Amino acid sequence: MRNLTNKIFLPALLLTCSGPLLAQYTFFTPKEAFAIEVSLPNSAEKRLPMYRNAITSLHVQGDLVLGGTTAKAGLSPYLFVASISKKSLLTTKDLQEVIPGQKGIATGFFKGTGNQLYAGTLAQVNNNQQPGHLLQINVGNEGTIEAKDLGVPVAGESIFTLLSNKQGTELFGISYPTGRFFTYNIATKKTQVFDEVAPKEKDLKDYHDFAVGPEVYLCKALIQDNAGIVYGSMAGNRMFAFDPAKKSFSFLENPLPAVWGREVLGQVEAWAKAPDGKLYGGNAGDGQLFVLDPTTKKIKNLGKPMMMPRLQALVFGRDGILYGLAGGALGYSHLFYYDEKGAGFVDLGNPEFTMVAPGIEQGIMWRGFQLSTLAASADGKYMVMGENEALSQLMIFPVGQ
């Protein structure tokens, strides 16, 4: 498979782009790539309204893309479903109808049993402070969205990070803003909260000195290895491992890769598990890609795809290649891939895809600047990217065999 990828797909990918990669004013534009207009104010078409559409969670289920958004202060986010084959938005659901007082769905979506998906919410910050909730979502074949409030796992806290176990029976999460780890049994609805990975007083002083908040230092992504151990980051640029069977924590000897003096910025914000079971992670602090070998618990720094901090998303395609989104504001996100046995890091820069919709039938080019989410279809054929803008769209490109 890897040879096929290296010999056929990657050259084909290069040829199908509009011009040479890495050149100024040329963009990553594979032939069959396209954008779906999901956000547009004052439209006769079904669209998400302004400032409530930053796409911060994505999941692909067959032909359907489920999105969860984050809204500006005082506004409520949405769930939405788009069709890849129809290249259009099918359904939207205002989260205010299910859980009032929420600001965002930024955990991603995680599979339970059957077709159930789970996510956590971030509450709006205001005088009438509400907590975040667990959310159970079911997407029907026609794109219908059913969302059910599962309640508040950590009293007074929002949900910053979430993960489901391999069996789809248990959820693991990080609360916001204190950063406590919790487990949630889907069948019994029982929650357990642990303080072991939450930042301590000395950590909080360091964060205050560096003028960074919980968005910067709390673990943004969790992953479970093939043995069932859950991994995440914590204060001091360290990594923890949680054993769900023993309900116990251990702490890895290796720190996250860091730039000297900037360890305070260590935060895992993306994970992807390779077919061989190795865990690939992205450190937001300086945008390093690293690999964690779950058998040895060793971390290897693989380097950076670009100059900027952030590494917001990582996904393996059906070609076996690891795709990711590096960078972000104050610059732009860059789509990249990492081919361990081939070219290593390849920066694809800003993607620019054609967007066709009623009223713009001739097609317009859409350039992705602030891409923040990336998901692969179950068959690995499509990569779906979501923007984090005032008016955010979906950008989709096919991946070779």
Added chain:
Amino acid sequence: MNFHFTNPLCVATCWLAGLLLTTSNQAAHAQKSAISEKNVAFIEYPDFPEAHSTWGSIGYNAASNTVHIGVTNHRDNIGLFTYDPSQNAMKLNGFIRDMANLRSYQWQGKIHSKIVSAPDGSIYFTTDGGESREEYLMEHPQGYAGGFFMKWDSKTGLKNLGIGMQFESIKDIDIDPKTGMLYAITYPQAHFLVYNTEKNQLRDLGRLASSHVPRILFTDWWGNCYYVDWRQRLVKYEKDSDSLVFARESLPAFPGTPGSKIITGVTAFAKDEAKGVIYLITYGAKLIAFYPEKDGIGKVKDLGGVIETGHADAWGPYVPNLNIGKNGKLYYIIGGHDNYVVKDKTVLVEYDPASGKKTILQEYPITAVTEATGCDVRDKDGNIYFAARRNPKSEGDFTTPFMIKFNPEKEISK
């Protein structure tokens, strides 16, 4: 140093302008033009030998009856000029990097924005990287820090009002003359900014455009500001509601207009407040009358193409300028960026809103007038102005900037 029309260079310039007009008259279209070389003057920028170009960087200051122009070497040096019509004098006020105390890592490539004025006689503009390194080098030592808001007046000089967005150029600016609120659009991410200079409160209202950034903002007489989204729909910053209002429908476009033209939207505007209309030209070569309303989006009327193009695509012509005479007629120069409706010539067109008639008044070889910008720049005597440049050898990008002064109703006193 002032530049007076009594010097030899001025005489040569006027002679050249006259020669071009005479020549172009002979080759012009069938319509008879009432104007002659005496209606036009080409005015040079003194004391800046490396000057390369002007962009949208021209504006009229009613308080002092002066025209202000930003002229650039299109790399890292920008001269700020003032033209005084009463004295026929063009003066270099100074260079932006010196007046604004910019360091080398804060280099600016040009003023791309128009120059807008406040009732107190101060002017405002924004700066732009102008080079592709602005977009790609970022945190590199040769990278671009970001475009600045700037204020200048003849008494106190230049005041640096700070950066809009880190790494982003600022393509255009406009002002609410009643409150002094500034509006701006950034490049390449097309973020719409609202800046209260008194409170130093800068707000980013987010990305509004697609892959290509529409270059023009404009305001109505209430101080609301307009832009376009990627569907070429008007987007209004409505000051009373402090919110963005999107038009339901797109501005008129010719059938078959490519998406690349649609996403670039409006290229020029001119206001006729007495008649309650703002004229617009789109990148798809439509001339449009827009009737703004204080609340909500107003009506739009399609006035047809900017010129009859025969067998050529109606959406093809490029018009980055628009002025309105005291006679209520519109004047614009078609051509630029290697896009000309008459081979290797730019053309000056008059449009009479009363009759709907469009007339080519003059044609200029692109070695004489390669391209011109300028929106709504008219002094109290009815002279209108374009910021132009010429490429004398018609090779590469070796242009020199100059200003066109034009009066459609009377001769220009030299």
